[in-house]
Amino acid sequence: MSDSGAQLFDMWRKQLEEGAAAWGKVFSQPAAPPPPADPMAFWRPLVEQWVQASARAFAQTPMTPDVMSQWKQFLDQSIDAWSRALSQVMNTEAFAQMLGRYLDQWLVTTAPMKKAAEQGIDQALQTLNLASRTQLTAVARQIVELEERVERIEEAVNAVLRAVQRGPDPASAPRGPDTAPKERA
Numbered sequence: 001m002s003d004s005g006a007q008l009f010d011m012w013r014k015q016l017e018e019g020a021a022a023w024g025k026v027f028s029q030p031a032a033p034p035p036p037a038d039p040m041a042f043w044r045p046l047v048e049q050w051v052q053a054s055a056r057a058f059a060q061t062p063m064t065p066d067v068m069s070q071w072k073q074f075l076d077q078s079i080d081a082w083s084r085a086l087s088q089v090m091n092t093e094a095f096a097q098m099l100g101r102y103l104d105q106w107l108v109t110t111a112p113m114k115k116a117a118e119q120g121i122d123q124a125l126q127t128l129n130l131a132s133r134t135q136l137t138a139v140a141r142q143i144v145e146l147e148e149r150v151e152r153i154e155e156a157v158n159a160v161l162r163a164v165q166r167g168p169d170p171a172s173a174p175r176g177p178d179t180a181p182k183e184r185a
Contacts, residue, residue, distance in 0.1 A: 009077055015053035019046050020085035024092070046085075 022045070089095055125132045131139070 009074065012053065012074070013077065013081060015049065016081040016085055019049050020088050022049075024088050 122132050122134075
């Protein structure tokens, strides 16, 4: 690779490392501000810094005929640098808390849409005279309950059959009036 390509990559690597250090500093602060209303605001500083540094680097570095190999090397180094930078940021407690708040907001935001979609699907299924998930679940529960009842009945019938096959138990046979034990006076 040419010397200008190496300079480009060095500038880019330096910029990415500075960005990772800036993110690390932001996330190591004890009091985190409330999450922004715009979910992209979290990534905007890093992306803006990357775009500005890339623009400066491309403006200063002339293109060479070996553009494809430079581009491949650029992508390889980019993936490596992003991996390092993001692992540094993502391994902080502040990032985990911010991501948790973001996911909570996402769930709160999408819950009404999910409910409306489920209602629409239920109405469509009812119109088409098809069973809904709730109805199929209820039928499956009833089938399981019926299977359990049948098993209990089979167990009871088998117990009666075993008792019949063994024959009458003389100790438990009913006694007539003439075979009743006599009372002592």
